Amino acid sequence: KAGVTQTPRYLIKTRGQQVTLSCSPISGHRSVSWYQQTPGQGLQFLFEYFSETQRNKGNFPGRFSGRQFSNSRSEMNVSTLELGDSALYLCASSFSREETQYFGPGTRLLVL
């Protein structure tokens, strides 16, 4: 089976812009979670989606949003980008909500 794929892999944006990141889970996986990784804060949970519904949300401002489609693919959006949003954004998928999460390679976002 193909692993979790994320697009794009690298992205450079300027402050105030918005960005959409995409995640395709492993075939058959219905749960998708997103995480932000920065040198200062480490790995932090953003959101979890299962069956097209957001099941959990981390402590991030409303500028961070996401959705999941009927084929389990997921997108996350960050509006009004700030310098502090520069990070590696990781997506993970699992067969069900409490099983092993398999991570994609991440999207590295740089905000200038």
Add this chain to the structure above:
Amino acid sequence: SQQGEEDPQALSIQEGENATMNCSYKTSINNLQWYRQNSGRGLVHLILIRSNEREKHSGRLRVTLDTSKKSSSLLITASRAADTASYFCATAERNQGGKLIFGQGTELSVKP
């Protein structure tokens, strides 16, 4: 916020030696997962141990879980230079579905 604390933060050993990393957490969990990350890339899943399990093995990896002490350890036996990476523990809290809370990680360096 991060639940887990990992110890040590950095570990440097010679090839062939064993490496032990510890993780402590604060709340009741469904499971605890260990991941490896090479140079800011995606996370590679190593082992998942459930709250009702005490020990699991996978190849050269041995994970223990002590829910009374809210702690886990990862042992890598006969380390190789290729094991050089950051290692993270992540807990899935009870009733929180797929939300993983990560520790700060242990940076392992295995010298040939």
